[in-house]
Amino acid sequence: MSLSLTVPSDLTPEECQELENIRRRKQELLADIQLDLVGGEQLQPGMELGDFSCPFQLKPFYYFLFDAQSCFMSCRKNMQRNKQVAMGRKKFNMDPKKGIQFLIENDLLKNTCEDIAQFLYKGEGLNKTAIGDYLGERDEFNIQVLHAFVELHEFTDLNLVQALRQFLWSFRLPGEAQKIDRMMEAFAQRYCQCNPGVFQSTDTCYVLSFAIIMLNTSLHNPNVKDKPTAERFIAMNRGINDGGDLPEELLRNLYESIKNEPFKIPEDDGNDLTHTFFNPDREGWLLKLGGRVKTWKRRWFILTDNCLYYFEYTTDKEPRGIIPLENLSIREVEDSKKPNCFELYIPDNKDQVIKACKTEADGRVVEGNHTVYRISAPTPEEKEEWIKCIKAAISRDPFYEMLAARKKKVSSTKRH
Numbered sequence: 346m347s348l349s350l351t352v353p354s355d356l357t358p359e360e361c362q363e364l365e366n367i368r369r370r371k372q373e374l375l376a377d378i379q380l381d382l383v384g385g386e387q388l389q390p391g392m393e394l395g396d397f398s399c400p401f402q403l404k405p406f407y408y409f410l411f412d413a414q415s416c417f418m419s420c421r422k423n424m425q426r427n428k429q430v431a432m433g434r435k436k437f438n439m440d441p442k443k444g445i446q447f448l449i450e451n452d453l454l455k456n457t458c459e460d461i462a463q464f465l466y467k468g469e470g471l472n473k474t475a476i477g478d479y480l481g482e483r484d485e486f487n488i489q490v491l492h493a494f495v496e497l498h499e500f501t502d503l504n505l506v507q508a509l510r511q512f513l514w515s516f517r518l519p520g521e522a523q524k525i526d527r528m529m530e531a532f533a534q535r536y537c538q539c540n541p542g543v544f545q546s547t548d549t550c551y552v553l554s555f556a557i558i559m560l561n562t563s564l565h566n567p568n569v570k571d572k573p574t575a576e577r578f579i580a581m582n583r584g585i586n587d588g589g590d591l592p593e594e595l596l597r598n599l600y601e602s603i604k605n606e607p608f609k610i611p612e613d614d615g616n617d618l619t620h621t622f623f624n625p626d627r628e629g630w631l632l633k634l635g636g637r638v639k640t641w642k643r644r645w646f647i648l649t650d651n652c653l654y655y656f657e658y659t660t661d662k663e664p665r666g667i668i669p670l671e672n673l674s675i676r677e678v679e680d681s682k683k684p685n686c687f688e689l690y691i692p693d694n695k696d697q698v699i700k701a702c703k704t705e706a707d708g709r710v711v712e713g714n715h716t717v718y719r720i721s722a723p724t725p726e727e728k729e730e731w732i733k734c735i736k737a738a739i740s741r742d743p744f745y746e747m748l749a750a751r752k753k754k755v756s757s758t759k760r761h
Contacts, residue, residue: 429453431470438472441479458486462493466515476516481524488527495531500539504595506602508536509554513608520625529554545587552585552751557599558608565607566650575600585752625649627734632683632721636714641683641721648731651738653689666703668718670739673699675732683721685728689735690717 429451437444445461448454454464465476480491498515500508512532518525533550537543544550560578563569573581579596626648632641633655644655644665651671654664673689680686691697701713722728 426453434470437479438475441475444475445479458489458493461490462497465490465494466497468515473515473517474519477519477524477528480516481519481521481528483523483527491528491531495535498535500536502540504599504602505536505550505553506557506599508532508539509557510608513610517610520627522626544591545589548751548754549586549591553582553591553599555751556582557603560600561603561608562650564604569650626738627731629727629731630723631655631731634683634719634721646720648734648738653735653738663704666701666713668699668701668713670735673739675735675739677728677732678719680719680721685722685725686719687722687728687732688717688719 430448430453433444433448433451433453435444436447445454448464449456454460465471465479468476479487480494482488494515495512498508498512500511503511509532518528529551530547533547533554536554537547537550544553556578560573563573575597578600579593582596583590585591628645628647630643631646633644634641644657645659645661647654647656647664651669653668653670655666655668656663657665668689670689672691674692675687675689678686678688689699691699696716699713699715699718701715701718702710703713704710720731722731
C-alpha cells in the first residue's frame with residue numbers, strides 16, 4: 346500500500362506546511378510501531394504497511410495517519426471542484442447559457458437535457474430568475490430541458506393551485522409572453538399526465554392555470570381596486586372545458602385557495618420583488634429624465650397591470666415612482682443628449698401634469714410633476730420593444746390576447 350502520491354505544484358504555503366506536518370507525523374509513527382505487528386515482525390527501511398503479512402491487526406489510528414496524506418490530496422481535489430462549481434453557478438446567474446457551458450466544459454455537468462434539468466431542479470445557489478430565463482428559451486435543446494425539468498415535478502393527487510404553487514416556486518416566470526406560453530404549456534401537459542381525467546384537454550388546464558395566476562394578481566395586488574368575486578371567476582371560465590363548463594365546486598375551491606393564500610414568489614435575487622410585480626409584461630434598466638431637475642437617472646423599470654413602476658435598485662421592495670398608463674399615449678422623440686428616446690404624454694393636453702406619484706428621499710410619497718415622461722433605452726431594439734409593450738399595456742390587460750386565442754380554441758372543440 347504505497348503512499349507515494351504526485352504532489353501538485355500549485356500548493357499554497359499553508360497547504361505545503363500541512364502536508365509536511367502529515368509526512369513528519371507519519372515518520373514518527375513508523376518509528377514507534379515496531380511491536381504492534383503480528384509475531385513481532387518489524388518495519389524495515391523502505392517497507393510500507395502493505396508489505397506486512399497481517400497489516401489489518403495494526404491499530405486503526407495508525408491506519409488513519411498513514412492514509413492522511415491521500416486524504417489531504419483528496420480533500421484538496423474536492424475543494425478545487427467545489428470552487429469550480431461555485432464559479433459555474435455564478436456564471437449561470439449572470440448568463441445562464443455561459444454558466445451551463447462552463448460546467449459542461451469542466452466535466453461538472455453532463456451535456457444532456459436530463460442532467461441539466463436535474464441541476465436546475467435542485468437549484469442550489471442558482472438565481473431563480475436565471476432558471477426561468479434558461480427554461481423559457483425557444484432553442485430546441487432548452488425546450489427539451491424544460492420538459493425534463495417539468496417531469497421532475499410530481500403533481501399526482503394535487504389540485505391545480507397546489508401544483509402551481511410547487512411549480513412556480515422552483516423558478517421565476519420570465520416576463521416575455523412567448524416564454525411563459527411554452528412553460529405553462531409544459532406544466533399543463535405534466536399536470537394532465539399526473540392527473541388523467543381531471544380536465545378534458547391540456548388546453549383547458551392551460552387556460553385555467555393562467556386564470557388562477559391572474560386571479561392571484563387581482564386579489565393581492567394593492568393597485569387593483571376592483572377585486573373579482575368567486576362568481577366572476579366562475580363566469581370567466583365558462584366553456585373552457587372543451588366547450589363545456591368545469592364543476593362550479595372545483596372553481597370555487599380554487600378561488601378560495603388563492604384568496605386565502607397568495608402564491609409565494611421566490612425572492613432570492615434582485616429581480617424578484619413582491620407579488621405586485623409577478624409576471625411583468627417587461628422589465629429592465631432605462632434612463633429617465635427628471636421633472637424639475639433635468640438630469641438623466643438610471644432606473645429599473647417594471648411594466649405590469651397597466652402601470653409603469655421604476656426603482657432605484659433592483660433589490661428595492663418599494664418603487665420610487667408609479668406611472669398609471671390609463672389615458673396616456675406614447676411616441677418616439679429625438680433628444681440631442683440621449684439616443685433611443687420615447688415619451689409618455691397626455692394627448693391633447695400639452696401642459697397637464699400626468700397623474701403619477703413618487704417617493705422622495707425622506708420617504709414621503711408625493712404627486713409627480715411631469716407633463717411628459719422622457720425615457721431613453723440602451724438600444725434601438727429595446728426602445729421598439731418597450732414602445733410596443735407599453736402600447737399593448739395601455740390598450741389591454743396582460744396576456745389577454747394569448748388567453749383569448751386559447752379560449753377560442755377550446756370553446757370551438759365541442760362545436761366541431
